[in-house]
Amino acid sequence: MSKLSLTTEGDTIVVVKRRFDAPPEEVYRAHTDPELVQQWMLGPEGWTMPVCICEARPGGSIRYEWSDGKGGGFYLTGEFIELDPPHRILHVERMHLPDPTPDNRIETIFTADGSGTAMVMRMTLPNAATRQAMLATGMEHGMEASYVRLEAQVLPAGA
């Protein structure tokens, strides 16, 4: 059972919620200290992040480069907009595959919850189609899934 909740607001927003058994100071640090980011923000098992630039100040750059260890990889760039340690991070990011994906504006809030932290991450996508497609991620990979997803998620009901 996943502890991650993923919901939507309006046409273009995705909200991710997750609780951590550590205080906001620690969770905030794990999101803004490149040495820590490099240890967990790795995606699927087997991937590493050989390059991690994370300048946690307004206007500071973000650049994460991932490698699958077999010559494959891609990278993400972004910029920090506002930081209010240890409670709030506002930044924008895009993936390069190698073409850049539409900008994703992300506000991450950390609130003390008992001895832990409740995280709410609000991602604002540039349009409804990008967001709809983003929500289709829970399904399995592959051709058939692509078409099921195309019909069920990307395309409007009754089309």
Next chain:
Amino acid sequence: MHAPLDAVCSALADPTRRAILARLAAGEATVNELVEPFEISQPAISRHLRVLEHAGLILRRVDGNRRPCRLAPDALHELDDYLSMLKKGMEANYARLDRLLAKRSRR
């Protein structure tokens, strides 16, 4: 060879184009066959088809004087790869972050 993700996303942003894709998911169709259910002009349908073709979402073949359209088989792979990576990656990341936080708290 994939179309730029931006082209795919902007092609999908239009409800008529999504509806055309839904129709093509059911099988090949010509411009004329698409004009009827959508009740918009043939030039308008043709414009939408050009956007979809440019984004690599549909393919057209020549069959006499017909040019039927169909869904491109790997049209959404690039988008899929990114999206699937995002969700799976997020789950894996936070499990890893849990372990990192637990390790740091034991110090």
